[in-house]
Amino acid sequence: MAAPDEFAVxxxxxxxxxxxxFAAAVAENEQELTRLDSAIGDADHGxxxxxxxxxxxxxxxxxxxxxxxxxxxQTGMTLVSTVGxxxxxxxxxxFLRMATAIGDADTVDQKLFAAALxxxxEGVVARGKAEAGDKTMYDALAPAVDALDAALGGEDTTGALRAAADAAAQGRDATTPMQARKGRASYLGERSVGHQDPGATSATLLLQAAADTLG
Incomplete structure (x- = not known):
């Protein structure tokens, strides 16, 4: 078990x-994200x-x-203005909600990062109205933040973020048998079953990038 002073700032x-x-991971996986989105969306997520x-x-x-x-x-505002x-x-x-949670802090400890995440x-939920099992990015993000909170105080930052990334990956994989209830994929009804959600896939890349860089 890590001592508190082993937590990365x-x-x-x-x-x-x-x-x-995260940007590099998305660039590397652009075609895969597009392939996933072509099955149940507009084929443009990547x-x-x-x-x-x-x-x-x-x-x-x-x-x-x-x-x-x-x-x-800045990241959040740029994404809003450039991503279709x-x-x-x-x-x-x-990212905008994360920024608000962090405020003017010069550094972020593990607890504040978890709260910001x-x-x-919660901002994604407020914007997209998604719930668990809807086959969206929320199905990867929700278990990730729960895993990060569970690891607080018991893991160093790398271990806690790796647990979050692993939980996100499990949530991503769990979207495959789901029937979509939100977004463009929901129009397909039962035909959306059997396809991994592209949003949950990119959200997992986000958490994996955090585990790789923030420890």
Whole structure:
């Protein structure tokens, strides 16, 4: 069991690495995300997310935001303005809610990061009205934040974030047998069964990037 002083402190530079790692993962998996979305959506999730995250990275390259909250706010606003479909507002709201939760803090400890992540997920729920089992990104995000909260105090930051990423992956895999009840996929009814949700897939990439960079 890790001692509290072994918990990593997450600063602006660490969050910058996280966002860049997420962008790289989406770029690497763009075709797979598009393949998944072609089965139950508009076949544009990969392209939309890749375009938006490239814009996010370009903004980071222009000038480093003043603090963690400012970085997440800039990320959220850029995604809202550049990502088409439902993904832009949902991911944008996620990061904007995280930014609000962090506020003006210069650094983020494990507990504050977990609270901010949960605030982001709550923003996704408020925006998309999704519930567990609807076959959406929420099915990956919800178990991830629950796993992170459960690990607080008992794992170092890397271990806690890895538990969150693993929970997200399990939630992503669990969307395959679900019938979609939200979004474009819901129009397919029973035909949506048997397909992994693309939003849950990209959300898992987000948590995996956090585990890889924020420990």
């Amino acid at each position: 997450i600063d602006t530079a660490a969050l910058d690495r996280w966002i860049r790692a 392209a939309n997310m890749n375009r938006g995250l490239k814009a996010v990275v370009a903004k980071l390259d222009e000038a480093a935001p003043a603090g963690p909250g400012a970085l997440l706010k 479909g439902a993904s832009g507002p949902l991911y944008g709201t996620f 949960r605030a982001g997920v």
